[in-house]
Amino acid sequence: MVSGDSIGNRTFNFLNILLLVSVSLLCLLPLVHILAVSFSKSSAAAAGVVKLWPVNFTINSYQFILKKPEFLSSMNITLIRVIVGTTLSMLLTVLSAYPLSKDRRALKFRTGYAWFFVFTMLFGGGLIPWYMTIKYLGLLDSIWGLILPSALPVYNIILLLNFFRSLPVELEESALMDGAGYWKVLWKIFVPLSMPALATVGLFTIVGHWNSWFDGLILMNSPSNYPLASYLQTVIRGVDLTKLTGQDILTLASVNDRTAKAAQIFVGTIPILLVYPFLQKYFVKGIVLGSVKG
Amino acid sequence: MNRKTIRQLPLHFMLLPGIVFALVFSYVPMVGIVIAFQKFIPVNGLFGSEWIGWDNFTYAFQLPDFRKVLGNTVYIALMKIVAGLVVPVVISLMLNEIRFQAVKRGIQTLIYLPHFLSWVILGGILTDILSYEGIVNQLLGSLGADPISFLSRNNWFPYVLVVSDVWKEFGFSTIVYLAAITSINPSVYEAAVIDGASRIRQMWHVTLPGMRPVIVLLMTLSLGNVLNAGFDQVFNLYNPAVYESGDILDTFVFRMGMLDFQYGLATAIGMFKSVVSLIFISVSYWAAYRLVNYRIF
Numbered sequence: 183m184v185s186g187d188s189i190g191n192r193t194f195n196f197l198n199i200l201l202l203v204s205v206s207l208l209c210l211l212p213l214v215h216i217l218a219v220s221f222s223k224s225s226a227a228a229a230g231v232v233k234l235w236p237v238n239f240t241i242n243s244y245q246f247i248l249k250k251p252e253f254l255s256s257m258n259i260t261l262i263r264v265i266v267g268t269t270l271s272m273l274l275t276v277l278s279a280y281p282l283s284k285d286r287r288a289l290k291f292r293t294g295y296a297w298f299f300v301f302t303m304l305f306g307g308g309l310i311p312w313y314m315t316i317k318y319l320g321l322l323d324s325i326w327g328l329i330l331p332s333a334l335p336v337y338n339i340i341l342l343l344n345f346f347r348s349l350p351v352e353l354e355e356s357a358l359m360d361g362a363g364y365w366k367v368l369w370k371i372f373v374p375l376s377m378p379a380l381a382t383v384g385l386f387t388i389v390g391h392w393n394s395w396f397d398g399l400i401l402m403n404s405p406s407n408y409p410l411a412s413y414l415q416t417v418i419r420g421v422d423l424t425k426l427t428g429q430d431i432l433t434l435a436s437v438n439d440r441t442a443k444a445a446q447i448f449v450g451t452i453p454i455l456l457v458y459p460f461l462q463k464y465f466v467k468g469i470v471l472g473s474v475k476g
Numbered sequence: 477m478n479r480k481t482i483r484q485l486p487l488h489f490m491l492l493p494g495i496v497f498a499l500v501f502s503y504v505p506m507v508g509i510v511i512a513f514q515k516f517i518p519v520n521g522l523f524g525s526e527w528i529g530w531d532n533f534t535y536a537f538q539l540p541d542f543r544k545v546l547g548n549t550v551y552i553a554l555m556k557i558v559a560g561l562v563v564p565v566v567i568s569l570m571l572n573e574i575r576f577q578a579v580k581r582g583i584q585t586l587i588y589l590p591h592f593l594s595w596v597i598l599g600g601i602l603t604d605i606l607s608y609e610g611i612v613n614q615l616l617g618s619l620g621a622d623p624i625s626f627l628s629r630n631n632w633f634p635y636v637l638v639v640s641d642v643w644k645e646f647g648f649s650t651i652v653y654l655a656a657i658t659s660i661n662p663s664v665y666e667a668a669v670i671d672g673a674s675r676i677r678q679m680w681h682v683t684l685p686g687m688r689p690v691i692v693l694l695m696t697l698s699l700g701n702v703l704n705a706g707f708d709q710v711f712n713l714y715n716p717a718v719y720e721s722g723d724i725l726d727t728f729v730f731r732m733g734m735l736d737f738q739y740g741l742a743t744a745i746g747m748f749k750s751v752v753s754l755i756f757i758s759v760s761y762w763a764a765y766r767l768v769n770y771r772i773f
Binding site for chain 1: 481484486487488490491493494495497498500501502503504505506507508509511518521522567570571573574575576579582583585586587588589590592593594596597599600601602603604605609610611614643647651655674675676707708711712726729730733734739742743746747749750753754757758772
């Protein structure tokens, strides 16, 4: 590698870092601005004097949204879907990835099974048939409608099966030789050894459930069944007023103000920011293992 | 059954729950494509409505809106594909030149972040900062420029989509490129230095060629996205004023099906998208397999 002595090299280093720091600030500053708006007095926000620091600091917006029953109930629905949905998805991921990580000799029809799963990523029925299927199953307006349709994460299965394959085969061979069955090998050897990969996949699933808004929007007819992301979507976008009752319109009129929106945007990002440090610890490795394998 | 088959039974059992979920939530909707060939009435079930052959398709293809939407979709998607390849490659090259690991890690932490925020949140942020009185227009104003309504002008909207999409994803996309760079043999750099290559020349003649297999792979695979202009993003940013330039197949299908209840028509357009995408994806995977020996599993 090059030593950084010459003037040309130093200029290069300086300009390079300066550019990259500016680029990374571009990723952060919009969030900081929204945070500043959310803590500002609404008159200051409306006047457009808020930049990156709150003007006339107040927590009114947060008090306002935390008192709203819709906000709290949708948060509750989101928590249920995150907990139940992630548990179910992880179970399905582990159970599917392990057999698929075997080769054709160890599992008959392995290639057929693999294509069966992968094909669901390449082709789909589209929005309307998907919606109708869920409707006929009676899952509209049910919490299960937010959990079951997205429970099988094929992308994560592929990620995990590639990780399983990177584990030494001798471990499994000797365990099988000693009389352990496949179930035992999976739970006692593969799962404990795959914690980093499972953490990656688990955190992806949690973030996915937290962010998922479209399913709630179309599968839940009653806004009282909305998860937080769908509720935020309607608030931030401002809803089609013809579909709402008089009471809704009154509530909306008071919400439709910049600081309250900013506060809700920020509340929507807090959990992501909280898991982000853990996420970052794992996802780089997980992604690389899953996508570019030797 | 022989002993080997019996020994394998637990593995087949483990796959059972996954298979059930895939059947119910992926394969049943694929069967549901039959709606495209019907005058579909939901209460009659998937097979109970009147069959009308290809009528929904012929009707869709002669709609002027459909052609407009198809054009928008391809235009936006292609720009995203190109920008989404070039920007991460350049940023990866630059990141690789940083010698202070702490600075590098700090930058990475910040640029990966937007990937994990949903388009609901980012849509809300963009709507705020790009509004007529928003902070971006204030900045433009202080430079003496007139304010621009980015989100309601057809000559701006598609580019706002492309730039904001790159902004959300470029950081995350660098992960794969940086991984490729770490696998370059350091002795190649040493040889280049001995030959008197400058930093820029090393980037151009060593690092970039080292990334080539991954670049080729991602370029090929991105072909499958020609009809994916990004539903979540468009849906959270567009409004009737920019349907002209920003309405895409997915949002069109959504409005036709979920708001206007034209189920047959919406399914037909959705099926058109799925089938064309499948063809593109198959070709791209085949090409990736031939070019860099890529396999999905």
